[in-house]
Amino acid sequence: MYDLAIIGGGPAGYVAAERAGAKGLKVILIEKKELGGVCLNEGCMPTKTLLYSAKTYDNAVAGSKYGVNAKEVSFDFSKMMQRKQKVVKKLVSGVGSKMKMFNVTVLKDTATIKGRSQKGVEIETSKETINSKNILISTGSEAFIPPIPGLGTPNETILTNREILELTEKPESLVIIGGGVIGIEFASFFSSLGTKVTVIEMMDEILGGMDIEQSGMLRQHFVKKGVEFHMSSKVTKVDGNTVSFEQEGKQQNISADKILVSVGRKPVVKGFGLENIGVELHRGGIKVDEMMRTNIPNVYAAGDVTGFSLLAHTASREGEVVVNNLTGRKDQMRYNAIPGVVYTNPEIAGVGLTEEAAKAKGVNYKVSKLPMAYAGRFIAENEGGSGMCKVLVGAKYGEVLGVHMIGNPSSEMIYGACMAIEAELTLKELEEIVFPHPTVSEIFKETIFNFGH
Structure with missing residues (x-):
């Protein structure tokens, strides 16, 4: 019998596991892929690694401004990608080491919540049946693919944040559908490397939720770098490598080597038995209170799966709130100062x-x-x-x-x-x-x- 079983090894799951293990709880962490979740493997860390490579290149190109004359400045796209993989591998290993340090049992497997019992919650994996007094659901999120004709399943041309991180060659041109954080970060990376980048965004300004004045300043910076923006534009169809969109009542078409779909993410709430215990959903995610409790006793949720603040640092803090309340420290989640x-x-x-x-x-x-x-x-x-x-x-x-x-x-x-x-x-x-x-x-x-x- 475990004190806490965690489904999902992303920032909410592995931080909660570390904190719970450090406080003496018997913990099992079940992750079907690699520890670290989307953030470490397919999001935050690989993109920031690539962005730093691009920033280093930008600085080298601008070296003469600082009295540094670097001759024949160039970049190696494949080496950038190789370094990205090396960084991810090192960080995944680091999370694994922390789990061992705090005696967390890690199981690489799928998990299905079967139901509640007098002992707690029962979880089935392909290897064993697990009973735990408490369960934390931190299954994260996945890229949202809008119902636009021609998009469908990602392929060699149509990419999400996952596929674009696996490119082996720099595209000469890239259309980005969505001007949110993911889209703009990739616009920054690829435009620095000379890719012709076009961003199509439905809203009047990029980076919804950020300060509008400063978002506009950033957009103008990228316009000077050659990035083309189509604001207040609605994508109507994708045909091969051509994106059709409507702007001010006029239809336009743009073709590119690659198309990145980055219009948001959605919580992963299917495929692991939520319905077997009757966990309540709200706006596509798991409904929780300020202590990250669901409507079912001893069942908690944290991270992107709640659908509220889809950020790694939010997820980590939510995981801490769960563990603090389980170990006698009254704690509640606040969202007034989430950077x-x-x-x-x-x-x-x-x-x-x-x-x-x-x-x-x-x-x-x-x-x-x-x-x-x-x-x-x-x-x-x-x-x-x-x-x-x-x-x-x-x-x-x-x-x-x-x-x-x-x-x-x-x-x-x-x-x-x-x-x-x-x-x-x-x-x-x-x-x-x-x-x-x-x-x-x-x-x-x-x-x-x-x-x-």
Whole structure:
């Protein structure tokens, strides 16, 4: 009898397993593929590895701006892909080592929830029947393929995030259906390598949910790099390597070597017996409360399978909430300070309320924004580059409501804003915090100081 059985070895599952094992629970983790889930194997880590290769190439090409003359700068696409695989393999191995360190039993197999019993929950695999007092469902998500004529199953031309990571040759041209995080990150990678990239997006701006002003700045940056955007456009048909779409009432066609479908992801809720115990669904995902409990006692869910915040770091925190409540520490999931990051070049990151969200909720706020150039370190390391830091605070008390940044390295700075929001820090309190100099992170304090001047 296990204390906790976990189905799915992604960020929610393996973090929960590690935390539970460290607290002395008897844990089994069942994963049918590789540990790490989509994030480590087919998403976050392989894409960030490739994006860093592209950023390194961008920096080499621009070397003369910094007094570095690199002759005949080139790249090797196959070596980029090989390095990506090496990084993924190393990270998967690292997760496996942590499972051993905390005495987690790992079973590489499919799992089916058979039902509840007096002992807990019964799970069947091809190898054995498992009984556990508690179960955590963290089966993740998969790429959503919209019902557009001609799309169907991915093939040599039509790709999702999974297939595009397995390319052996750089495409000369690429059409990306969807201007969300996945689509824009691949647009950044391939445009840096010289691929002709076209993005087709239904909304008026890319990166829905991010600060609109900064999303527009990023889009304009890529326009200058040669990326073509078709906003407010609806794809109507795909025929071979040709995408047909409607924009302002006119039909247009674009052909490319490859077509990437990146219009979102959907929770994986079928194929492992949810119906056998009557777990309730909501908007396509598993319905949970703030403690990640489902409607069935001792059955929890965390990560993308809930369909709420499809981010790896959200999933990890949700897994921690489950384990804390199982081991006597009252904990609940909060979503007010979940950071969003787009690892393009330049990066864009945000946390908390955007101006658009604040207005929609009727929140009375004040805003301050400054160019990244107000931080000396940014000028030193980003010749000719531009960026912005925007801070929203409550109009009455001056508490931090949202922080949004565009410019490198936004991804490494946004955590400070997360802490400020979680701690409900005010302008006065932030002004008293000492930032290291010279760092790009000083832009946060400069933007705070700008409220009163």
